[in-house]
Amino acid sequence: MSVKQKHDELAALLQGAGVRPTRQRLALAAWLFDGHDKHVTAEQVHDAALKMRAHVSLATVYNTLNNFTTAGLLRQVVIDGGQIYFDTNTGDHYHIFDEEGGYLTDIPAASVPIARLPKLPQGKSLSRIDVVLRVRTSS
Amino acid sequence: MSVKQKHDELAALLQGAGVRPTRQRLALAAWLFDGHDKHVTAEQVHDAALKMRAHVSLATVYNTLNNFTTAGLLRQVVIDGGQIYFDTNTGDHYHIFDEEGGYLTDIPAASVPIARLPKLPQGKSLSRIDVVLRVRTSS
DNA sequence: ACATCCATTAGAATAGTTCTAAATTACCGC
């Protein structure tokens, strides 16, 4: 695919989500949505942008990640306080968290079948289920 | 139960967990382990200590909550970045999180039966499963 | 091209938590 084609594709992706395709957003989107699912912090995205010589400020990285999240292009994952991970996989899935390495892996929701749910509080309905399998090196 | 009995009971609880029963730790433990399960932030514990006129600094509240957690008397729950919740229920259970109110409720692990787990990464074993049912007001 | 509105930016501000170093307190053996 040509560089122009890729650019147009990303621009279409952003516009389809109701986000204006600016230079900075396109640069970050190009790296985020390169076909490989990622779990990244704002700092990591910023570093990646610097390596690409894309001149995007940290404030813009935060703005963009938050915009992408509200637009449904990313999902936030919080594991251990401290920092927020942004997940490029917005489909129905859960996570494995390596407590020693501090990194996340996706697992399909179907691999953790939940047979039944408890009654929810009066007037409330389910918005999402988060499942995290915390693992460590076997003893 | 007399005040002295309660004090001795708490001191035994802390010592049993390998934590020295200091005045500050006993004061916080008295409030934390009063028989009602709680999900509290450091700030809330500090406020409670002030209301009890217990003169415990915020730094000590953090130290104590972390000590209690490593000693197995408390469990950390992280939901939304920002702040850490400390859970006085260390048994096998999951959580319901009210996205609007920002508060947590316990649910027994058995109320969310998990039929099967995926294969874990080579050399890793399960340390814990976290399940959070996120709810909001029904539309 | 113009006007409008939205996005970007550096730097300050904020929130939650941890660190530092000095003073206090608990514990242990005598």
Add this chain to the structure above:
DNA sequence: GCGGTAATTTAGAACTATTCTAATGGATGT
């Protein structure tokens, strides 16, 4: 009980991740 030692507490500074502010720059529609 008493003293020595090591652990604990504390105020305040420091730190980290994130958001805010207000000024500049850029995209979009006509």
